[in-house]
Amino acid sequence: MSDPWQECMDFCLDVTKRAGQMIREALQKDIAVMQKSSPLDLVTETDQKVEQLIISSLRERYPTHSFIGEESVAAGAPSVLTDDPTWIIDPIDGTTNFVHRFPFVSVSIGFAVKKEIEFGIVYSCVEDKMYTARRGKGAFCNGAPIKVSGQEDISQSLVLTEMGFKKEPEHFQTMLANIKTILTIPVHGIRSPGSAAINMCLVACGSADAYYHMGIHCWDMAGGAAVVAEAGGVVIDISGGPFDLMSRRLIAASSRTIAERIAKEITEFPVGRDDAEGP
Numbered sequence: 001m002s003d004p005w006q007e008c009m010d011f012c013l014d015v016t017k018r019a020g021q022m023i024r025e026a027l028q029k030d031i032a033v034m035q036k037s038s039p040l041d042l043v044t045e046t047d048q049k050v051e052q053l054i055i056s057s058l059r060e061r062y063p064t065h066s067f068i069g070e071e072s073v074a075a076g077a078p079s080v081l082t083d084d085p086t087w088i089i090d091p092i093d094g095t096t097n098f099v100h101r102f103p104f105v106s107v108s109i110g111f112a113v114k115k116e117i118e119f120g121i122v123y124s125c126v127e128d129k130m131y132t133a134r135r136g137k138g139a140f141c142n143g144a145p146i147k148v149s150g151q152e153d154i155s156q157s158l159v160l161t162e163m164g165f166k167k168e169p170e171h172f173q174t175m176l177a178n179i180k181t182i183l184t185i186p187v188h189g190i191r192s193p194g195s196a197a198i199n200m201c202l203v204a205c206g207s208a209d210a211y212y213h214m215g216i217h218c219w220d221m222a223g224g225a226a227v228v229a230e231a232g233g234v235v236i237d238i239s240g241g242p243f244d245l246m247s248r249r250l251i252a253a254s255s256r257t258i259a260e261r262i263a264k265e266i267t268e269f270p271v272g273r274d275d276a277e278g279p
Helices: 006-026 045-061 070-074 095-100 169-183 196-204 218-230 256-265
Strands: 033-035 042-044 066-069 086-093 106-113 116-124 129-134 139-141 144-146 158-160 189-191 210-214 234-236 249-253
Touching (some): 006 045, 006 086, 006 106, 006 129, 042 045, 045 070, 086 095, 086 196, 116 196, 116 218, 218 249, 234 256
Antiparallel strands (some): 129 139
Protein backbone atom coordinates (compact mmCIF):
# COMPACT_ATOMS: atom_id res chain seq x y z
CA MET A 1 0.00 0.00 0.00
CA SER A 2 1.42 3.39 -0.97
CA ASP A 3 2.11 6.04 1.63
CA PRO A 4 -0.33 8.89 0.92
CA TRP A 5 1.70 11.46 2.84
CA GLN A 6 5.19 10.76 1.51
CA GLU A 7 4.60 12.96 -1.53
CA CYS A 8 3.52 15.76 0.81
CA MET A 9 6.74 15.36 2.77
CA ASP A 10 8.90 15.34 -0.35
CA PHE A 11 7.26 18.49 -1.68
CA CYS A 12 7.54 20.17 1.73
CA LEU A 13 11.26 19.42 1.87
CA ASP A 14 11.76 21.36 -1.35
CA VAL A 15 9.71 24.30 -0.03
CA THR A 16 11.64 24.22 3.27
CA LYS A 17 14.97 24.42 1.44
CA ARG A 18 13.74 27.50 -0.43
CA ALA A 19 12.59 29.05 2.83
CA GLY A 20 15.99 28.40 4.40
CA GLN A 21 17.73 30.04 1.49
CA MET A 22 15.50 33.10 1.91
CA ILE A 23 16.49 33.29 5.59
CA ARG A 24 20.21 32.93 4.85
CA GLU A 25 20.01 35.72 2.28
CA ALA A 26 18.12 37.95 4.73
CA LEU A 27 20.87 37.46 7.33
CA GLN A 28 23.27 39.23 4.95
CA LYS A 29 21.10 42.37 4.90
CA ASP A 30 19.74 44.89 7.40
CA ILE A 31 16.94 43.31 9.46
CA ALA A 32 13.81 45.39 10.07
CA VAL A 33 12.40 44.43 13.47
CA MET A 34 8.82 44.93 14.68
CA GLN A 35 7.03 44.05 17.92
CA LYS A 36 4.01 41.79 18.33
CA SER A 37 2.50 41.41 21.80
CA SER A 38 5.38 43.01 23.73
CA PRO A 39 8.83 44.59 23.25
CA LEU A 40 10.29 41.09 23.70
CA ASP A 41 7.95 39.40 21.17
CA LEU A 42 9.70 40.18 17.91
CA VAL A 43 8.77 39.67 14.29
CA THR A 44 10.59 40.64 11.11
CA GLU A 45 9.57 41.09 7.50
CA THR A 46 11.45 37.86 6.82
CA ASP A 47 9.19 35.88 9.22
CA GLN A 48 6.19 37.10 7.27
CA LYS A 49 7.73 36.58 3.82
CA VAL A 50 8.93 33.07 4.66
CA GLU A 51 5.52 32.05 6.01
CA GLN A 52 3.86 33.48 2.92
CA LEU A 53 6.24 31.49 0.70
CA ILE A 54 5.58 28.25 2.60
CA ILE A 55 1.80 28.56 2.91
CA SER A 56 1.23 29.81 -0.65
CA SER A 57 3.36 26.98 -2.08
CA LEU A 58 1.64 24.30 0.01
CA ARG A 59 -1.86 25.73 -0.46
CA GLU A 60 -1.46 25.81 -4.24
CA ARG A 61 -0.44 22.15 -4.19
CA TYR A 62 -2.90 21.02 -1.49
CA PRO A 63 -5.91 23.35 -1.62
CA THR A 64 -8.06 21.21 0.72
CA HIS A 65 -5.51 21.13 3.56
CA SER A 66 -5.63 23.31 6.69
CA PHE A 67 -2.87 25.57 8.00
CA ILE A 68 -1.73 26.89 11.39
CA GLY A 69 1.09 29.39 10.98
CA GLU A 70 2.71 31.56 13.66
CA GLU A 71 2.41 34.84 11.78
CA SER A 72 -1.07 34.02 10.44
CA VAL A 73 -2.29 33.40 13.99
CA ALA A 74 -0.66 36.65 15.13
CA ALA A 75 -2.66 38.40 12.39
CA GLY A 76 -5.92 36.90 13.68
CA ALA A 77 -6.22 33.49 11.98
CA PRO A 78 -7.59 30.67 14.19
CA SER A 79 -5.31 28.16 15.88
CA VAL A 80 -7.50 25.08 15.93
CA LEU A 81 -6.33 21.54 15.20
CA THR A 82 -9.00 19.40 13.50
CA ASP A 83 -8.90 15.93 11.93
CA ASP A 84 -8.14 17.52 8.54
CA PRO A 85 -4.64 17.25 7.08
CA THR A 86 -3.00 20.26 8.74
CA TRP A 87 0.33 22.00 8.21
CA ILE A 88 1.71 23.57 11.41
CA ILE A 89 4.35 26.12 10.49
CA ASP A 90 6.93 28.27 12.25
CA PRO A 91 8.67 30.23 9.45
CA ILE A 92 11.53 31.33 11.71
CA ASP A 93 11.84 29.47 15.00
CA GLY A 94 14.33 31.61 16.88
CA THR A 95 13.36 35.08 15.67
CA THR A 96 15.36 36.78 18.43
CA ASN A 97 18.38 34.71 17.37
CA PHE A 98 17.74 35.78 13.77
CA VAL A 99 17.60 39.46 14.76
CA HIS A 100 20.96 39.15 16.54
CA ARG A 101 22.41 36.77 13.91
CA PHE A 102 22.87 34.18 16.65
CA PRO A 103 23.24 31.05 14.52
CA PHE A 104 20.42 28.81 15.81
CA VAL A 105 17.56 29.67 13.47
CA SER A 106 15.21 27.14 11.95
CA VAL A 107 12.21 26.55 9.74
CA SER A 108 9.87 24.15 11.55
CA ILE A 109 6.97 22.33 9.89
CA GLY A 110 4.80 19.55 11.26
CA PHE A 111 2.06 17.77 9.31
CA ALA A 112 -0.84 16.29 11.27
CA VAL A 113 -3.74 14.08 10.17
CA LYS A 114 -6.53 13.22 12.61
CA LYS A 115 -4.52 15.18 15.21
CA GLU A 116 -1.54 12.79 14.88
CA ILE A 117 1.78 14.13 13.57
CA GLU A 118 2.61 12.21 10.40
CA PHE A 119 5.95 13.88 9.75
CA GLY A 120 8.14 16.70 10.95
CA ILE A 121 10.78 18.80 9.24
CA VAL A 122 13.19 21.14 11.03
CA TYR A 123 15.78 22.97 8.94
CA SER A 124 18.56 24.60 10.96
CA CYS A 125 19.36 26.85 8.04
CA VAL A 126 22.55 28.57 9.24
CA GLU A 127 24.09 25.17 10.06
CA ASP A 128 22.50 23.67 6.91
CA LYS A 129 21.15 20.73 8.90
CA MET A 130 17.86 19.26 7.65
CA TYR A 131 16.17 17.13 10.32
CA THR A 132 13.34 14.92 9.09
CA ALA A 133 11.06 12.31 10.63
CA ARG A 134 8.22 10.25 9.16
CA ARG A 135 5.95 8.37 11.56
CA GLY A 136 7.21 4.81 11.95
CA LYS A 137 10.22 5.33 9.69
CA GLY A 138 12.88 6.91 11.88
CA ALA A 139 14.59 10.27 12.15
CA PHE A 140 17.38 11.69 10.03
CA CYS A 141 19.77 14.64 9.75
CA ASN A 142 20.81 15.41 6.18
CA GLY A 143 19.73 11.88 5.28
CA ALA A 144 21.77 10.08 7.95
CA PRO A 145 19.87 8.23 10.72
CA ILE A 146 19.93 9.85 14.16
CA LYS A 147 19.02 8.55 17.58
CA VAL A 148 18.79 9.87 21.13
CA SER A 149 21.60 9.29 23.63
CA GLY A 150 19.56 6.77 25.59
CA GLN A 151 20.84 8.35 28.81
CA GLU A 152 18.80 7.32 31.84
CA ASP A 153 20.87 8.91 34.62
CA ILE A 154 19.80 12.54 34.95
CA SER A 155 22.98 13.39 36.87
CA GLN A 156 24.90 12.56 33.68
CA SER A 157 22.60 14.68 31.52
CA LEU A 158 22.82 17.96 29.63
CA VAL A 159 19.41 19.66 29.84
CA LEU A 160 17.98 22.36 27.55
CA THR A 161 15.36 24.96 28.38
CA GLU A 162 14.63 28.57 27.48
CA MET A 163 14.48 31.53 29.80
CA GLY A 164 13.15 35.04 29.37
CA PHE A 165 11.33 37.80 31.16
CA LYS A 166 7.72 37.05 32.13
CA LYS A 167 5.20 39.76 33.02
CA GLU A 168 3.71 37.78 35.90
CA PRO A 169 6.24 37.88 38.78
CA GLU A 170 5.12 34.48 40.10
CA HIS A 171 5.68 32.83 36.72
CA PHE A 172 9.09 34.48 36.42
CA GLN A 173 10.10 33.24 39.87
CA THR A 174 8.83 29.73 39.09
CA MET A 175 10.84 29.64 35.86
CA LEU A 176 14.01 30.62 37.73
CA ALA A 177 13.29 28.24 40.60
CA ASN A 178 12.85 25.36 38.12
CA ILE A 179 16.27 26.06 36.64
CA LYS A 180 17.81 26.03 40.13
CA THR A 181 15.98 22.79 40.94
CA ILE A 182 17.31 21.03 37.85
CA LEU A 183 20.86 22.36 38.30
CA THR A 184 21.01 21.18 41.91
CA ILE A 185 19.95 17.58 41.18
CA PRO A 186 22.76 17.99 39.90
CA VAL A 187 22.98 17.72 36.11
CA HIS A 188 25.97 18.36 33.87
CA GLY A 189 24.50 21.71 32.88
CA ILE A 190 21.65 23.67 31.32
CA ARG A 191 21.83 25.29 27.87
CA SER A 192 19.47 27.68 26.06
CA PRO A 193 20.11 27.73 22.31
CA GLY A 194 17.03 29.88 21.58
CA SER A 195 15.07 27.73 19.13
CA ALA A 196 12.59 25.17 20.48
CA ALA A 197 12.70 23.13 17.28
CA ILE A 198 16.50 22.99 17.28
CA ASN A 199 16.47 22.12 20.99
CA MET A 200 14.35 19.06 20.24
CA CYS A 201 16.61 18.07 17.37
CA LEU A 202 19.64 18.33 19.68
CA VAL A 203 17.91 15.82 21.96
CA ALA A 204 17.03 13.67 18.96
CA CYS A 205 20.63 13.41 17.77
CA GLY A 206 22.07 12.79 21.25
CA SER A 207 23.80 16.15 21.75
CA ALA A 208 21.53 16.87 24.74
CA ASP A 209 19.52 14.54 26.93
CA ALA A 210 16.37 16.54 27.69
CA TYR A 211 14.48 19.71 26.92
CA TYR A 212 11.60 21.17 28.88
CA HIS A 213 9.57 24.32 28.24
CA MET A 214 6.34 26.01 29.29
CA GLY A 215 4.88 28.78 27.16
CA ILE A 216 5.78 27.73 23.62
CA HIS A 217 3.28 27.05 20.83
CA CYS A 218 2.18 24.19 18.59
CA TRP A 219 4.22 25.60 15.70
CA ASP A 220 7.34 25.50 17.89
CA MET A 221 6.73 21.86 18.86
CA ALA A 222 5.15 19.98 15.96
CA GLY A 223 8.20 19.39 13.76
CA GLY A 224 10.69 18.74 16.55
CA ALA A 225 8.39 16.45 18.55
CA ALA A 226 8.15 14.14 15.54
CA VAL A 227 11.94 14.09 15.19
CA VAL A 228 12.47 13.23 18.88
CA ALA A 229 9.87 10.47 18.86
CA GLU A 230 11.24 8.86 15.70
CA ALA A 231 14.80 9.09 17.07
CA GLY A 232 13.72 6.85 19.95
CA GLY A 233 13.09 9.62 22.46
CA VAL A 234 10.14 10.40 24.69
CA VAL A 235 7.84 13.42 24.47
CA ILE A 236 5.44 14.00 27.37
CA ASP A 237 3.50 16.76 29.05
CA ILE A 238 5.09 18.80 31.84
CA SER A 239 2.70 17.02 34.24
CA GLY A 240 4.11 13.65 33.24
CA GLY A 241 0.99 12.78 31.24
CA PRO A 242 0.64 12.33 27.46
CA PHE A 243 1.96 15.05 25.16
CA ASP A 244 -0.73 17.44 23.93
CA LEU A 245 0.31 19.47 20.88
CA MET A 246 -1.98 22.38 21.75
CA SER A 247 -0.99 22.59 25.44
CA ARG A 248 1.95 25.01 24.99
CA ARG A 249 4.31 22.86 27.07
CA LEU A 250 6.39 19.70 26.84
CA ILE A 251 9.31 17.61 28.00
CA ALA A 252 11.39 15.87 25.33
CA ALA A 253 14.01 13.43 26.58
CA SER A 254 16.35 10.60 25.71
CA SER A 255 14.45 8.23 27.98
CA ARG A 256 11.21 7.99 29.91
CA THR A 257 13.21 7.84 33.14
CA ILE A 258 14.69 11.30 32.57
CA ALA A 259 11.44 12.77 31.23
CA GLU A 260 9.49 11.61 34.28
CA ARG A 261 12.22 12.83 36.67
CA ILE A 262 12.04 16.34 35.18
CA ALA A 263 8.22 16.25 35.39
CA LYS A 264 8.52 15.33 39.07
CA GLU A 265 11.07 18.05 39.86
CA ILE A 266 9.68 21.14 38.17
CA THR A 267 6.72 23.30 39.16
CA GLU A 268 4.06 24.18 36.60
CA PHE A 269 2.65 27.62 35.93
CA PRO A 270 -0.38 28.38 33.71
CA VAL A 271 0.37 29.15 30.06
CA GLY A 272 -3.04 28.71 28.41
CA ARG A 273 -3.72 26.67 25.27
CA ASP A 274 -3.22 27.36 21.59
CA ASP A 275 -6.78 26.25 20.82
CA ALA A 276 -8.42 28.35 23.57
CA GLU A 277 -11.00 30.87 22.37
CA GLY A 278 -10.43 34.54 23.00
CA PRO A 279 -7.23 36.36 24.06
